[in-house]
Amino acid sequence: MIRFALFGAGFIGQVHGANIAACPRTKLQYVFDVNAEAAHKLAGRFGAKVAGSVEEVFAADDVDAVLIASSTNTHADLLSAAIKARKPVYCEKPIDMDLARVKAVVQEAHDNPVPIMMGFSRRFDPNHRALRQTVQAGEVGVVEMLHLVCRSSAPPPLAYIKVSGGQFRDQTIHMFDLLCWVAGQAPVEVYATGASMMDPAITEAGDVDTSMLILKFADGALCHIDNSRHTGYGYDERIEVFGSEGLVESRRKPIRDVAIYKGDKVIEDGMYAGWFERMEPSFLLAIDAFAAALEGETGIDYPTLQDGLRAQMIAEAAVASLKQGKPVQIEYWQPG
Numbered sequence: 472m473i474r475f476a477l478f479g480a481g482f483i484g485q486v487h488g489a490n491i492a493a494c495p496r497t498k499l500q501y502v503f504d505v506n507a508e509a510a511h512k513l514a515g516r517f518g519a520k521v522a523g524s525v526e527e528v529f530a531a532d533d534v535d536a537v538l539i540a541s542s543t544n545t546h547a548d549l550l551s552a553a554i555k556a557r558k559p560v561y562c563e564k565p566i567d568m569d570l571a572r573v574k575a576v577v578q579e580a581h582d583n584p585v586p587i588m589m590g591f592s593r594r595f596d597p598n599h600r601a602l603r604q605t606v607q608a609g610e611v612g613v614v615e616m617l618h619l620v621c622r623s624s625a626p627p628p629l630a631y632i633k634v635s636g637g638q639f640r641d642q643t644i645h646m647f648d649l650l651c652w653v654a655g656q657a658p659v660e661v662y663a664t665g666a667s668m669m670d671p672a673i674t675e676a677g678d679v680d681t682s683m684l685i686l687k688f689a690d691g692a693l694c695h696i697d698n699s700r701h702t703g704y705g706y707d708e709r710i711e712v713f714g715s716e717g718l719v720e721s722r723r724k725p726i727r728d729v730a731i732y733k734g735d736k737v738i739e740d741g742m743y744a745g746w747f748e749r750m751e752p753s754f755l756l757a758i759d760a761f762a763a764a765l766e767g768e769t770g771i772d773y774p775t776l777q778d779g780l781r782a783q784m785i786a787e788a789a790v791a792s793l794k795q796g797k798p799v800q801i802e803y804w805q806p807g
């Protein structure tokens with residue numbers, strides 16, 4: 472049983488808290504949030520203790536691992552504290568918005584390794600996993616093209632967009648991680664273009680809500696990502712991989728796979744209302760996989776801090792490409 476201390480009792484902290492409590496391999500031991508009321512509310516739901524400070528969590532002898540689900544600007548410091556305390560960490564993305572801080576904490580983790588999983592929970596979606604297994608088994612031959620679609624049903628609040636780092640660092644980052652994980656290699660170049668089609672305030676905030684990106688791999692393979700912050704039909708995420716011997720797709724997932732045939736019409740279920748409704752089951756699978764790895768199970772594949780860094784470097788190059796209006800080479804920094 473892996474006893475977790477959870478930092479952050481906001482939206483995603485509540486999701487993780489419930490999953491840690493539900494997963495047979497894990498126990499929610501402590502919750503810490505600077506908003507003590509939120510911490511008490513969440514801890515109370517699952518019989519966990521409320522920690523009075525970050526220091527109290529790391530001094531406790533009944534904590535086996537920590538989960539960082541607090542605001543983005545706290546991740547780097549909490550990661551650093553966990554590394555110093557030799558505690559395994561599940562950390563929500565992104566590592567930090569500031570690349571210098573990202574590099575510093577990745578270097579620290581490199582020098583003093585502890586298991587660190589990044590919150591790229593989409594990797595645990597059963598359809599995406601099956602697609603990746605098919606590609607990695609060579610069943611579609613050599614990968615020539617990838618197509619990823621990520622369209623949210625509605626944009627987050629403007630206040631969130633203003634501090635999110637923009638669509639690529641906030642939304643597309645999940646696709647950057649997925650494309651590397653599926654293709655088994657990282658792109659070398661990105662061309663990104665976009666616009667704000669739905670709200671001039673998003674343009675004023677320096678962001679886009681509609682974008683397309685073309686990424687190139689060293690072997691010539693190409694990837695196309697299509698993003699939107701708003702659809703009129705729910706959350707739309709899918710992946711297609713086109714190879715020398717075939718094609719595999721992780722399709723649009725309807726709420727139920729049921730069709731009603733009536734007269735000259737066929738009525739089928741549409742998409743889940745939002746990204747969370749579509750992806751919710753993957754969060755529990757992600758916790759279970761990390762706990763299994765910590766328990767010593769071998770062959771568990773989970774996204775690491777290095778994967779978080781890689782996705783972030785692609786996002787930085789995409790932001791530069793959008794600003795410059797031309798393709799940009801992606802620079803991958805590595806700790807030395």
Ligand SMILES: NC(=O)c1ccc[n+]([C@@H]2O[C@H](COP(=O)([O-])OP(=O)(O)OC[C@H]3O[C@@H](n4cnc5c(N)ncnc54)[C@H](O)[C@@H]3O)[C@@H](O)[C@H]2O)c1
Pocket residue numbers: 478479480481482483484503504505506509540541542543545563564565590591592
């Ligand atoms: N993987 C995903 O799909 C996904 C989805 C949503 C959010 N996230 C990430 O999770 C993080 C939290 O997002 P959210 O939507 O839950 O935000 P939120 O604002 O709902 O919650 C953040 C919580 O962190 C608390 N907090 C702030 N400083 C703290 C500190 N020093 N110690 C402990 N708690 C502190 C706040 O009081 C708040 O309760 C963000 O980094 C976000 O990018 C990831």
